[in-house]
Amino acid sequence: MTVLEEQKELDPEQLMAFVFRAVGEVGATLNTALVVMGDKLGLYRALAGAGPLTPGELAKRAGVSERYVREWLNAQAAGDFVDYDPDTARYTLRPEQAVALTDESSPAYLPGLFQIALGSVLDSPRISEAARTGAGIGWHDHVSDVHEGCERFFRPGYNANLVSSWLPALDGVIEKLERGASAADVGCGHGASTILMAQAFPNSTFVGSDYHSGSIAVARKRAEEAGVSDRVSFEIAPAADYSGDGYDLVTMFDCLHDMGDPIGAARHVLASLAPEGTWLIVEPAAGDRVEDNLNPVGRAFYGFSTLLCTPSSLAQEVGLALGAQAGEARIRDVVTTAGFTRFRRAAETPFNAVFEVRR
Numbered sequence: 001m002t003v004l005e006e007q008k009e010l011d012p013e014q015l016m017a018f019v020f021r022a023v024g025e026v027g028a029t030l031n032t033a034l035v036v037m038g039d040k041l042g043l044y045r046a047l048a049g050a051g052p053l054t055p056g057e058l059a060k061r062a063g064v065s066e067r068y069v070r071e072w073l074n075a076q077a078a079g080d081f082v083d084y085d086p087d088t089a090r091y092t093l094r095p096e097q098a099v100a101l102t103d104e105s106s107p108a109y110l111p112g113l114f115q116i117a118l119g120s121v122l123d124s125p126r127i128s129e130a131a132r133t134g135a136g137i138g139w140h141d142h143v144s145d146v147h148e149g150c151e152r153f154f155r156p157g158y159n160a161n162l163v164s165s166w167l168p169a170l171d172g173v174i175e176k177l178e179r180g181a182s183a184a185d186v187g188c189g190h191g192a193s194t195i196l197m198a199q200a201f202p203n204s205t206f207v208g209s210d211y212h213s214g215s216i217a218v219a220r221k222r223a224e225e226a227g228v229s230d231r232v233s234f235e236i237a238p239a240a241d242y243s244g245d246g247y248d249l250v251t252m253f254d255c256l257h258d259m260g261d262p263i264g265a266a267r268h269v270l271a272s273l274a275p276e277g278t279w280l281i282v283e284p285a286a287g288d289r290v291e292d293n294l295n296p297v298g299r300a301f302y303g304f305s306t307l308l309c310t311p312s313s314l315a316q317e318v319g320l321a322l323g324a325q326a327g328e329a330r331i332r333d334v335v336t337t338a339g340f341t342r343f344r345r346a347a348e349t350p351f352n353a354v355f356e357v358r359r
């Protein structure tokens with residue numbers, strides 16, 4: 001069939017429906033930058049709980065140019081991120097939007113997700129070039145919005161789940177941590193999970209490690225600020241070579257699939273655990289089959305996986321590139337290949353799968 005004949009077969013309604021859906025996608029892409037802008041400039045915080053405001057009033061409260069604020073507000077209103085009242089020409093942030101956009105203690109807190117998405121998009125020209133050859137781009141090699149956004153995105157979920165439901169879902173781990181245990185948090189990034197565990201279990205000691213020196217510097221600072229530096233130490237080390245042994249607990253939060261050699265890392269976990277020790281793996285929620293993940297959460301994770309996780313793994317030795325949607329069967333395969341015999345799904349959230357691994 002020629003191109004002309006093919007065009008005659010086209011359903012014009014379906015074509016226009018797709019074009020309009022794509023326009024919505026462009027608006028959403030731009031809104032990633034606009035949400036980060038609103039967060040950085042304090043616009044959401046100035047709107048939250050303030051009642052209906054004019055652009056001038058918001059500009060004054062936030063100390064930002066009124067002309068920019070007006071345009072930004074209209075984009076936010078068009079995307080249903082704020083409400084607009086044409087009778088008063090005022091804009092309001094609904095309470096639910098205020099929580100999601102300003103309350104760092106809420107598990108629904110969103111700015112970190114937008115910030116890591118923006119960082120990923122900013123780095124995408126280099127990812128496109130790498131994709132020509134299959135070269136990798138390491139986690140350390142991204143703009144700081146990726147590292148900062150990652151911490152700000154994950155921390156609310158850890159606050160909401162780690163101590164209250166994920167650790168209690170592991171056999172006997174809470175009792176050990178309460179009595180006084182030693183734990184290693186591998187691929188810890190800025191140390192949000194390490195510090196949270198240290199705060200919850202004052203009798204235990206924690207060693208956070210990550211191959212990225214910039215992340216470890218931030219983690220050390222965070223531990224100082226949280227007043228837990230006496231029981232938490234951080235080291236720059238790849239997962240296959242962190243220090244110490246006889247650990248009661250080893251944890252990996254959203255990092256196993258980023259590693260080039262997750263099986264090598266798993267072997268090191270096996271060697272570093274106490275005989276009755278437990279390995280906690282938290283991974284992005286995913287089904288085993290592509291079709292299980294063709295939904296909004298899977299879409300976001302496949303996007304991050306293309307721009308961050310897969311290049312991260314490909315930049316390292318072995319370059320297994322599990323991807324962020326590897327699914328339970330592949331994670332099980334990694335840990336059993338390394339020599340572990342017990343593997344089970346201990347907990348889950350809409351965004352995370354939590355696995356307990358033992359000898």
Ligand SMILES: C[S@@+](CC[C@H](N)C(=O)[O-])C[C@H]1O[C@@H](n2cnc3c(N)ncnc32)[C@H](O)[C@@H]1O
Pocket residue numbers: 139140150151154186187188189190191192193209210211212215237238239240252253254255258259260261312316
């Ligand atoms: C998505 S981030 C998660 C960071 C942290 N666990 C959190 O939950 O906020 C992935 C982390 O894995 C680290 N990473 C990747 N490959 C690694 C390796 N081979 N050894 C140690 N850390 C690694 C990266 O530097 C990054 O900090």
